Amino acid sequence: MSTFQHRAVLAEQAHVPDNMRPAKDGTIVFLPAENRSTGHFSKTVERVQGSGATFENDISERTTGIIWLDPSPKNLPLLEKTLKETEHIKWIQLPMAGVNAYSQLIMSDVGKHRLWTSAKGAYAQPVAEHALMLSLALLRFIPRRVLASSWGSPAAESLFGQNVLVIGAGGIALSLIDQLAPFSCSITVLRRSVDGAWPEHLKHVKIDSFTNLDKYLPHAGIVYLAAAATKETANLFTLKQFENMQRKAIIVNVARGELIKTDDLAIALEKNLILGAGLDVTAPEPLPEDHKLWQLAKDGEKNLIITPHTADTPEQIIPLLSQRWNDNIQAVLSGSGKFVGVIDNAQGY
Structure with missing residues (x-):
């Protein structure tokens, strides 16, 4: 240990x-x-x-x-x-x-x-670590491989050099940015206000407002959700946002389930609008056993990982x-x- x-x-x-x-x-x-x-x-x-x-x-x-x-x-x-x-x-x-x-x-x-x-x-560091794990697993198509019964064909995306969009600017976001450092990602952080304190060693990170989310989505390869659940962030991601994302993009939520409209995420995964999703939180929570997302998680091609709020x-x-x-x-x-x-x-x- x-x-x-x-x-x-x-x-x-x-x-x-x-x-x-x-x-x-x-x-x-x-x-x-x-x-x-x-x-x-x-x-x-x-x-x-x-x-x-x-x-x-x-x-x-x-x-x-x-x-x-x-x-x-x-x-x-x-x-x-x-x-x-x-x-x-x-x-x-x-x-x-x-x-x-x-x-x-x-x-x-x-x-x-x-x-x-x-x-x-x-709990910022262990939660950020969990977010990093989920993104690496999705980029390497681990959901597909753990369900495989034959050798299959090689497939993987790299984290190196990705355009990363982080929603939220608290401790989890700061820890995640530090943990992403070896991967040379281009990182943009969206938060409630563009003003306010920001660590000197992270001056290379671009800061903007939640209100400009749709501007950045088409360019992001990975979206991490690490913001507080507020009226402003409720259902921040609906079908509209998923349709605005790259087909090769993934989304990881370690914040609160309410940031994503859950049924719309299920539609996005069914229609292959995005490459995959990693969820440590859901709305509702716990996620009912008969929920559509559990069915999608059994299909390795949908590239979905759900962990039961165990990032810490x-x-x-x-x-x-x-x-x-x-x-x-x-x-x-x-x-x-x-x-x-x-x-x-x-x-x-």
Whole structure:
């Protein structure tokens, strides 16, 4: 087993104003309580017990922060009710990078001077690695070969020198660009705004807006989706976009399933409008067993790979999430305001 440790990768650090910083002498509660001793959360909770913070089992007048232990929307009503009843709580740490299920609650908090942080960027490296794997497998027609029962004819496309289009500019995108470096690709990144911070070592990458997506699609050999699920990115890829892509192009989604109109992707693959697709996320999710995409995945010629949202495994998540919790706990205790993974309450992510 490798001893290498992934690290968090973030596009930029947000400044937390004084009026949004939780009290240094407050306590922290892990919620929902039943999740403290289940799954990977139990090990992650153990890892931060020596952080110097005071943890309580139940919310009290001293509680300044909540570390939330449920990435699903199942317990969302509990969190909403808790926050309505405890306005003195100033910090909520969410366990996932993509917070679209919680966006409405976060946006409703605007003006309450409450700090929300997520795991954005924490899992960037393993997710980018997964995206790279999917693209290489598709370019080498691995779905066809694993189903083959005869030698067949040689076929492969190379990643070297490809025109790559990356949708999103967060930690996953940054990690992916770094991992693509040996392949000498020409890379364009589309994000919400062309302004904002960008790493100096990636100045060779072209930056543009989501609104210009259709301009770049005909020239892209590989499209990677690594953007947050928002109103702006919902159904960003429909049949129109697939028809605008090269027949030899592939698409890889490691962001959220909602970025692609799933039925339209099935049509595109059936009609061979694109060379293939790699999906670690789908809409709906989990993908029903009778869904058309599973039928297409059984046909190696359609060049489709579906993985069950496993770009980051529990073994990878535990050290990365515990590091994120610890970093933000230290930001509370020191009063420095140096929180990691700060959510823009107005945008909801």
